[in-house]
Amino acid sequence: MVNAEKSRPGSGLPSTTLTLPSDEPTAAALITAAVEVMATQGYHGTSVRDIAAAAGTSAAILYHHFGSKQELLAILLDRGLDMLVMATEQALDLAGDDPADRLRAIVDAHVRMHLEAQRESMLGNSELRSLDPGSLRVVVAKRDVQQRIFERVVRDGVRRGVFTAPHPEDAARFVTTACTAVATWYRPDGPLVPDEIVRRYQEIALDAVRYHR
Template identity: 65%
Template sequence: MPGPTEPVHAVTSSAVHPTDDPAAAELITAAVRTMAEKGYHGTSVRDIAGAAGVAVGSLYNYFGSKHGLLAVILNRGMDGLVETTESALLNAGTDPAERLRAIVGVHVRRHAESPLESLLGNSELRSLEPSAREVIVTKRDVQQRMFERVIADGVDRGSFHTTNPRETARFIITACTAVATWFRPDGPLTADEITTRYQAVALDAAGFRGPRS
C-alpha cells in the first residue's frame, strides 16, 4: 500500500483548484477515481486516503467528512461548467448560431475531458444530503436556462425553427453530457472533432437553416 508521501495519481482531477493544498488535491483526485469505480456508498474514507497516500485524518481535516468531499467535487464541477459557459456566451457575440456553437463546445469538451467527474455528478447527486443536493440542482438549472435562452432567442430572431425550443435545449444539453459515457482520448475521433460534430447536430436540432461556418 502506498505510504503517506506516495500519491498514486498521475492525472489531477479537474475538481482540483490551483490553490488547494497538495494533500487536499490528492484526496480530491483519489475520491473521484475511487467513487467512480466503487460508488459513493461503496467507497470508504480509508479507501480514499489510501489511494491518495495520506493519513485517514487528513480527509476530515480538509473536508470534514466523505460527504463534504463529495459535495466539494460536485460543486466545483458545476461551478466550472457554469463559469466557462457564461464566458463562452460573453465572447460569442449576438448571432444565435455562434452562441449555440459556443455553449455546445464548452459542454462537450468539459464532459469529454472530465468523464469521471461527470459520472459522479450524474450518478452520485442522489448521495448528497437534501440541502447540499438542492445547491447542485440550482446550479444545473442555471446551466440549463442558458441553453434554453439561446434557443428561444434564436427562434425569436428567426435563426432557429424548432417548434419545441425548451425540449430542444434539454435534448442538446443531455446529448452533450452523455459524451462522457463513451468518449475515449485514444478513440477514432479527437475531442475537437467530436465537438465540431455535436455543434452541427445541435444546429440541426434547433432547426438552423443558415450557413454552418
C-alpha cells in the same frame, strides 16, 4: 476545512484555468483522488480509506480537511458544476451576436468540459442521490443554471427567426442531455478526437433546433 465558495474576489486570473488547485495541497490531492476512485466504484462503493490511499495519506487526514465523506462529495460536485457554468458563460461572452455562433459556443464548452472531466461528469450524473438534502439543493440549482443558459440561447435564436424549433425548451433539453452524455461513451483511444466530436455535435445541435443553413 476547505470551503468551495471561498471565491477569490478581485483576482485577475483568467478563469479558463480548468483546474482550481486548492491552497492546501493535501486537500486538493484528496479531491483528485476522490474523483478518480468514486467515478469507478461509486460513492458508497468507495471507502474513505480507498480515497486516502489513492491520495497517499491516511483516513484520519481526510477528516482533518473535510468534515465527512459526504462533505467531500458535495464540494467535489459543487466545484465541478461551478467550473462548468463558468466555462459556459465565458464562452458565451466571447461568442458574438449570431445565434448559431452562440449555440456552437456553449456546445463547445459543455461537450469539452464533459470530455475533459469525464469522471466528474459521471459522478455528477450518478451520485446526486448520495448528497444530503442541503447540498443537493445547491447542486441541482447550479445544474438548472446551466440548463437555463441553453434554453435562453435556443429561445433567442427562435425569437430572432434563426432557429425554428417548434418546442425550444425541449430541443434545448435534448441537446444538453446528449452533450452531457458524451462522458458516458467517450474513450480517449476511440476514433474521434475531442475537437472532432465537438465539431460534429455543434452541427447536430444546430439541426436539432432547426437552424437553416
